[in-house]
Amino acid sequence: MFDKAFQLSIMIFSSLMVAQLFSRFLFEKKFYRKSNFILLFLTLITTMYRLEPAPFDMALSLLTPPFRLEYLMTVIIAFLPFLIPVAILFIRGETWLLSETVVRFMKRRPLRTLLNIITITLLLSALVGVTSISPVKTVYSIKIAPSPPETLKKEKLYILCYKKYFWKTTTEYSIQREEIEPITLELKVGFLSLFKTPVDTASFLWVKGYADSKEISILITSTEFLQKYLSEAVDLSKNDSREVYVSRNLSANKIVIPFTNTMLTPSGVFTIKSSIALSRELKIFDKRPDVIIDIEELSPLELLNLIDAGTTEYIIVATKEKIEVSKLAKFIKKFSTEYTSGAQAVVETPLVYQVDSTGVIEYFTIGTYYSLTGELTYFSFSAIMIAVVLFSTILGSVYERSKEYSTISCLGASPRTIYFLMFLEGAYLASLSGSAALFTSLPFLKQVAALKSSSDISSAFFISLGVSYLSVIASYLALRLKGILAVTPSRTEKYTAERGKHGGEFEVPIKIHDWNNFKRFLKGIEGKHVEAGIKILKVTEENGKLKALVACGIEREALYIFTLTHLGESVKIEVAGEKTWTAEHSRLYDLAVRKFRKLALKYTLKTSQPYTPKSS
Incomplete structure (x- = not known):
């Protein structure tokens, strides 16, 4: 019962993810996307029913009397690992908007996206074949005579x-x-x-x-x-x-x-x-x-x-x-x-x-045969091995987008938004790769194991799809707990409008190969309107640190001192200002931080040649 319920939850979740992704890939208008999302979802569910009808038959049996409470609880427990990501994907208001960004990321580097999907698909298919179908050479013992x-x-x-x-x-x-x-x-x-x-x-x-x-x-x-x-x-x-x-x-x-x-x-x-x-x-x-x-x-x-x-x-x-x-x-x-x-x-x-x-015992073997592995120890070890490999693969695939994540982070995206974008891309990769592995591995398993009819092959579903999705969830939780230092600014102290608070500090994830060139970059934009809402009035250097006097606001009424320290992989920026405790100055402080991060990012997008700004 639990195996069938778990298979059903995997198939429904994978169909939802793949249908959502393809509806955004293939259609531009919102109306066509939603209508075709439903059609794609129903098509995938029908295909999976033809592939393995047993989980769906189990679900239909729950709708017919007599109703058993323990059966219903079993289904709910099997669906629990996927209810959380489904809730995240379809309840949050910005899900559809952020999925647009993920689709653009995938389209921007189509070859890399395709290679990621193929890699995970081949990995899953190979490991499913190794762990679900294994050669067995068993030695039997039979008592052939009592005395x-x-x-x-x-x-x-x-x-x-x-x-x-x-x-x-x-x-x-x-x-x-x-x-x-x-x-x-x-x-x-x-x-x-x-x-x-x-x-x-x-x-x-x-x-x-x-x-x-x-x-x-x-x-x-x-x-x-x-x-x-x-x-x-x-x-x-x-x-x-x-x-x-x-x-x-x-x-x-x-x-x-x-x-x-x-x-x-x-x-x-x-x-x-x-x-x-x-x-x-x-x-x-x-x-x-x-x-x-x-x-x-x-x-x-x-x-x-x-x-x-x-x-x-x-x-x-x-x-x-x-x-x-x-x-x-x-x-x-x-x-x-x-x-x-x-x-x-x-x-x-x-x-x-x-x-x-005691009698006569005969020991013999009948050779090697292929069988579905059902031993809990071997199956658990295989599941853990695949989860670890998928965990690293999916994390690696989303970290390849570090440039994009750094860009949208410096443009003002919050860490929560970055986390969710990473989770969406990992979930899309896992759903596509897992579904492809399922459609290729299940017929392979049936041929190798000489299964001529539909059979309980829950291990194939669990390994090819269930473990991949759970690995995505694990990746998402790991990112939430550890942070994403490589792609977003590290923990930023949010400025609050309270008396006595005069500033904060943050880091910009830029790798500056030539610190002197960066100094010339800041010197070159002194007193010029390079970025709307911010103006660098003066740049000085003390003890290897750069100090920039920054004016922010419509009339440049808020003055801040930005102290920059080069850390190799990033630039640490300390912000100080007077009369920053009011609500209006708090808003200007946040604006100054975002604008300066964007300004620093512009430098990383240029070549190593000195930057020459446009005249005001």
Whole structure:
């Protein structure tokens, strides 16, 4: 319920922002703007409904009885993060006027605006793909037998085999085929390295051989291990010291092992009493060997030749220690591979069986698949990561407008106006980029995750739009709390009409590369009417500071002394005057401050050449 309500709030907010922006981009007249704003909003809402109808169906269900108070409260809580910016955007009287300024900013630098939108869109789309759809290679554990045979309860047994799965998946069905594959020497070494102190180890090598020119099936393993742990399955009896057993149903004088050309003479017989079935796939002695040969009868070189030929199918380790599940999972993931063969997906992976007194547990994987991430820890980390990146990106995009913000600030715009302009531009960038990311990422998610119908994909909405909007709000709050020293005058002491107050100080954010040139600039406008409402009467210098006697007012009746200190990135200006406590002089003081800031800004807009004012 909350996911659907949150999605709906995101879609409504994004539609409002995009519709407002495009109505101002495309139409000049106020009537056309408002009418087309409504049309654009309805078009976007309809498109999003076709894209993901579940949130809208949830909203419609709230309008039908029975009415549930908890459902209504859930929707209200989901809408809360967006009610504040909506209230700011559509309740304030100057919203439409200031949005005009933001649109002009965007049109003034169209290439930079386009690059900002593309950058945030690509960033969102990439991160949505990484965080919402992730490759998963899970190791499963299944208890396949409640209790093993009595002979297997002496020690803990770990049995390794290697399987190959063939998958052929279509839109209608999925076909699976599997085969037992031989265990390589590398896989054997990796498996044995899991055990610190194994009690016994046995390899099961199956090979085709010959007995008196007749093809037979040969099992090469440790006969001592068979008698100790698998005596219920096989009965061995021998006549001499050699460990070569033939089936009671087979008469043979000479046994030939291929790959080594070894010839052996039988020394005993064996009987398979039962096949130990640990699972449907793993049935020891299921092949019913004709000959069992003790592995000690072969030299190390002969064993290596057999292993290289791919004859090992099982490895069994008896131990008193219990291997951690995490180590088994790491081993399985390390030695599992996957690839495509024609129209089939092939997964080759080891299977490990743990046999102890509690039962038989099988550990395996079915390869990598793509799934929607639903784990809270991973999802929270991804959301925080994207929020941080978006926070810095959006702040960077609005700080690129520092020149424009400095200009309108020195023309008299209050810090609150600058804050709101920044918030509007960031919100517009986020809404455009977030909507574009939504329309591109949602189909991508459905294709990658093989979702053939509309599904709950709230993570895509939350990451691509919700986090971007919340990052805009965070950026706005950060600017409100920290101030915007880089683009507007720092905290200005407002002059109040009170007795005994004779001035204040402020800073103008101009970078003066040549202080002497700036002195010549002020000297050049002494006694001249350069700016309406203000006149610089005299400029002097004391201890590296400039002092300017400024007259302000219609008759230049208010006199102030401006003391300028060069701070590198800005100019600090201290203002002093007499009889400035009256309401009329307070108004003139504010006028003098604004006019002088504008005058200082004019200098920054000129070249480094000395400024020559027009004659009065």
